[in-house]
Amino acid sequence: MARAYGFVEYGGPETQQLFDTPVPSPGPGQLLVAVRAAGVNPADWKVRSGRRTGSVTVHFPAVLGREVAGVVEAAGPDTGFRPGDAVFGATAEGYGGYAEYTLVDARAAALVPQAVPFEVAATLAVAAGTAFDIVEHLEIVDADTVLVLGAGGGVGSAATQLAHAAGAAVLGVASAGKRDLVESCGGMWIQSGDGFDARVAATAELCGAVTAVVDLVGGDVLERAVALTRAPERVVSVADPARAEELGGSGITRRRTREVFEQVVALVERGVLTPRIERTFPLADAGAALELVESGHTGGKIVVTLP
Ligand SMILES: NC(=O)c1ccc[n+]([C@@H]2O[C@H](COP(=O)([O-])OP(=O)(O)OC[C@H]3O[C@@H](n4cnc5c(N)ncnc54)[C@H](OP(=O)(O)O)[C@@H]3O)[C@@H](O)[C@H]2O)c1
Incomplete structure (x- = not known):
């Protein structure tokens, strides 16, 4: 079993709790990742509140978080990654990031260069x-x-x-x-x-x-x-x-691909982009991390870290 933080039904922060969840098995094209850091985003509380029912798959209890950095524990066939690789990326549909283990789609993952800390890499996908x-x-x-x-x-x-x-x-x-x-x-x-x-x-x-x-x-x-x-x-x-x-403008189409993530992390390596990490919280305090983001007034990034 893996320790995780999430929500047990749609609603406010009162639906959040720590729980144990089975360690998932990676299917074709998926990576099982031992999470070292998970980015905290407004999307997390929006999913919890039930605002994203049309676009985000949720099975209760649902683990919060959409992006992680960590170490590949096991890789499904044809992923291009090996156990032991340090990776970051977006969590697979139906899986969350605030957890000891999660699944990541290999196509939405890239290697973490040695010079980039996990807590920084965990903020790059979103x-x-x-x-x-x-x-x-x-x-x-x-x-x-x-x-x-x-x-x-x-x-x-x-x-x-x-x-x-x-x-x-x-x-x-x-x-x-x-x-x-x-x-x-x-x-x-x-x-x-x-x-x-x-x-x-x-x-x-x-x-x-x-x-x-x-x-x-x-x-x-x-x-x-x-x-x-x-x-x-x-x-x-x-x-x-x-x-x-x-008003005549637009949204954007997100590109959660290895190619784009490699370009983003290269900018970090070159010092062109320096994600500002305001604060990190251990998994046990993930609720406080999300509360800060839900306030709408954080500066830079909030990250949940795991040993
Ligand atoms: N579609 C996507 O793929 C996608 C991806 C990421 C984010 N988003 C969305 O983009 C938005 C921002 O995300 P984020 O991660 O940057 O959030 P964030 O880290 O929580 O930052 C929001 C910022 O907005 C500022 N703010 C709040 N009210 C303001 C106002 N009236 N005028 C000027 N600034 C104001 C806050 O700072 P102050 O304290 O200075 O007010 C805060 O720094 C969210 O709605 C999020 O859901 C969408």
């Missing part, structure tokens, strides 16, 4: 991978001025770094406590909250009109941001893709 897909989708170039809404979060801090690395001017909207974080990612910090759009407009006067928007907040913030650009077709939201589409 937050960094999403930021990578957004920046590629928008084809950001050095002539761009990119507005990032929620620049201090997991996806936002990675998107800010990647857009900055592409040579763009990056305006990062975040609360005051995240100013240093946004600036360390190469962004110009703009305080979030009432009047943020006027502050963005004033800064854009100096560094060039907003040519692309990366939205990680949604709602009214997204709507106000669309009014700040003459290129609504270059507004991308992963927080509120339906609203972005109504």
